Amino acid sequence: MTRYILSRIPVTIVIIIGITAVTFFLLNVVPGDPIALMMKEHINPETIARVRLQMHLDDPAIVRYFRFMWGALQGDLGVSYKLNRPVAGLLMGAFPKTMALAGSALLVAWVVGITAGIVSAVKQYSAFDYGSMIFALLGVSVPVFWSGMLLQYLFGLKLGWLPISGYNEGVRSLVLPAIVLGWASAASIARLTRSSLLEVMRTDYVRTAYAKGLRDLPVILRHALQNSLLPVVTVMAMQVAGLLSGSVITESIFGIPGIGRVSVGAIQGRDMPLLQGAVIFTAVLVVLGNLLADIAYAFLDPRIRYD
Amino acid sequence: MEPEAGAAEYSEDMELQGTTFLREVWQSFKRNRLALAGVAIVLVLILVAVFAPWVAPKDPFKVNLADQFLAPGKKYWLGTDMYGRDVLSRIIYGARISLMIGLVPTLLSTGIGTVLGVVAGYFGGRTDGFIMRLADVVLAFPSLLLAMVVMYTLGASLYNIFIALSIVGWAGTSRVVRAQTLSFKEREFVEAARAAGVKHWVIMARHIVPNCLPQILILITLGIPGAIMSEASLSFLGVGAQPPAASWGLMVSNGREYFLTASWNSVYPGFAILLTVLGFNFLGDGLRDALDPYLKRQ
Numbered sequence: 001m002t003r004y005i006l007s008r009i010p011v012t013i014v015i016i017i018g019i020t021a022v023t024f025f026l027l028n029v030v031p032g033d034p035i036a037l038m039m040k041e042h043i044n045p046e047t048i049a050r051v052r053l054q055m056h057l058d059d060p061a062i063v064r065y066f067r068f069m070w071g072a073l074q075g076d077l078g079v080s081y082k083l084n085r086p087v088a089g090l091l092m093g094a095f096p097k098t099m100a101l102a103g104s105a106l107l108v109a110w111v112v113g114i115t116a117g118i119v120s121a122v123k124q125y126s127a128f129d130y131g132s133m134i135f136a137l138l139g140v141s142v143p144v145f146w147s148g149m150l151l152q153y154l155f156g157l158k159l160g161w162l163p164i165s166g167y168n169e170g171v172r173s174l175v176l177p178a179i180v181l182g183w184a185s186a187a188s189i190a191r192l193t194r195s196s197l198l199e200v201m202r203t204d205y206v207r208t209a210y211a212k213g214l215r216d217l218p219v220i221l222r223h224a225l226q227n228s229l230l231p232v233v234t235v236m237a238m239q240v241a242g243l244l245s246g247s248v249i250t251e252s253i254f255g256i257p258g259i260g261r262v263s264v265g266a267i268q269g270r271d272m273p274l275l276q277g278a279v280i281f282t283a284v285l286v287v288l289g290n291l292l293a294d295i296a297y298a299f300l301d302p303r304i305r306y307d
Numbered sequence: 308m309e310p311e312a313g314a315a316e317y318s319e320d321m322e323l324q325g326t327t328f329l330r331e332v333w334q335s336f337k338r339n340r341l342a343l344a345g346v347a348i349v350l351v352l353i354l355v356a357v358f359a360p361w362v363a364p365k366d367p368f369k370v371n372l373a374d375q376f377l378a379p380g381k382k383y384w385l386g387t388d389m390y391g392r393d394v395l396s397r398i399i400y401g402a403r404i405s406l407m408i409g410l411v412p413t414l415l416s417t418g419i420g421t422v423l424g425v426v427a428g429y430f431g432g433r434t435d436g437f438i439m440r441l442a443d444v445v446l447a448f449p450s451l452l453l454a455m456v457v458m459y460t461l462g463a464s465l466y467n468i469f470i471a472l473s474i475v476g477w478a479g480t481s482r483v484v485r486a487q488t489l490s491f492k493e494r495e496f497v498e499a500a501r502a503a504g505v506k507h508w509v510i511m512a513r514h515i516v517p518n519c520l521p522q523i524l525i526l527i528t529l530g531i532p533g534a535i536m537s538e539a540s541l542s543f544l545g546v547g548a549q550p551p552a553a554s555w556g557l558m559v560s561n562g563r564e565y566f567l568t569a570s571w572n573s574v575y576p577g578f579a580i581l582l583t584v585l586g587f588n589f590l591g592d593g594l595r596d597a598l599d600p601y602l603k604r605q
């Protein structure tokens with residue numbers, strides 16, 4: 001197991017370096033002078049020259065990249081143009097909110113998705129099965145910004161059960177965003193659990209369990225489900241990226257001051273260092289999430305380790 | 308069944324097999340009611356987009372401040388927006404943007420992904436390592452965020468969305484095509500071609516890629532709704548299509564401010580997105596299920 005984990009680390013490092021390089025060069029080839037953009041009208045050429053020198057903007061891109069990386073290794077991601085504060089600090093402030101949102105969305109996705117998947121598999125071709133199929137298809141097809149808006153209207157305004165937006169009411173402010181964000185993941189988890197469980201239910205060992213005289217529930221929960229959840233774990237890893245994509249929009253609609261909203265704000269304010277930091281931070285999160293999922297998968301399924 | 312270019316004569320027997328394959332796929336596709344519903348939705352969408360000027364009851368860009376925020380009714384079936392423009396006509400013209408965004412970047416990114424995937428799988432070694440690591444890097448970015456970065460660099464416009472989504476979308480395709488290439492590479496027909504001295508690129512283009520086509524087709528049909536959703540999201544966030552373009556995402560975003568007094572401004576365009584994406588998803592799922600036995604036989 002340790003050897004498996006160690007073997008994954010070099011690849012992960014290469015990918016993280018790739019992420020920083022892609023983001024840095026994409027954002028640093030932007031035409032236009034960031035200083036002129038920052039200071040708008042009241043600028044004289046001397047000030048611009050001085051600030052450019054201070055920020056090392058006249059160095060070649062590759063030199064600036066290595067300087068950026070050197071700083072990043074020490075936890076310094078530069079200073080926001082607009083807010084004039086260290087990017088790393090801003091991101092660390094936003095990070096827990098994004099994690100809370102993504103975590104609760106994942107919880108919704110798992111509880112709803114796995115339950116719906118099990119029931120659909122057990123009651124195959126029933127009304128519930130079709131219903132959950134439609135629920136799943138809607139989930140992957142509905143625009144998050146639209147369903148979010150409708151739920152805000154219904155539960156926030158009409159019924160007044162939950163806060164419309166903001167992040168001041170603890171768990172209550174996370175309910176709607178988590179449902180909106182988790183729906184698509186719940187949908188794919190439900191479908192995958194269903195098909196995977198149906199496959200496992202046809203295997204010999206499940207038949208043996210039934211032959212021993214066990215009832216439905218113990219067979220499904222103790223014998224079949226454990227094996228059928230393996231593919232679901234891999235998909236979960238892939239969903240980390242999707243969840244963080246979705247949280248960009250969800251945070252914007254629901255006014256949650258997380259990394260997604262920071263990114264959108266940075267784009268609107270043309271705040272390059274902040275955008276760069278937020279994007280790299282998020283992508284590294286995805287990579288680490290994938291690594292964790294790989295390890296969890298190897299842990300659950302010993303065959304992987306010996307490949 | 309395999310489009311074998313190396314075979315000297317195209318025997319009748321093979322032709323028969325070919326038609327059986329198509330018929331088989333169509334038979335199983337036809338049985339899937341959701342897939343047929345998907346075809347219907349997509350067909351209607353294409354017709355509406357192509358004939359937009361004739362279908363739309365009003366000029367979608369004509370500002371008429373006297374008719375601001377009229378509720379849906381006889382004169383304007385789906386109401387009007389803050390400039391008195393007809394919402395229905397704007398949704399109809401929006402179908403053009405969505406279809407174009409669905410098709411162009413998806414075809415581009417599938418094309419790039421196919422070339423890179425087949426090259427990686429065929430040559431292996433360092434080429435493979437480099438291309439696949441690059442794909443890993445691209446896949447590590449949440450797609451919307453990477454698209455946002457590209458839009459930041461290129462500037463917000465509809466055409467830049469093509470580029471942004473192509474840059475984001477190729478990686479998934481390249482992985483699938485690479486995996487398929489690896490399995491075909493060892494097969495007799497490729498070995499025969501190599502033994503006969505056929506050039507590498509000819510082997511790739513004529514012997515391997517045609518065999519990957521069913522998979523590629525599935526990737527395209529399932530890539531289209533993803534691209535449509537990405538455009539809608541980018542436009543919603545203000546980094547995609549710019550006003551006065553009739554983009555559905557932009558319409559939802561603009562209408563959001565007036566949701567309480569004029570909900571039709573954002574509800575209907577959002578519904579159009581839902582219906583379109585749903586249609587393409589039905590179609591793609593149906594196609595995948597229909598091709599599944601064939602893919603398993605491979």
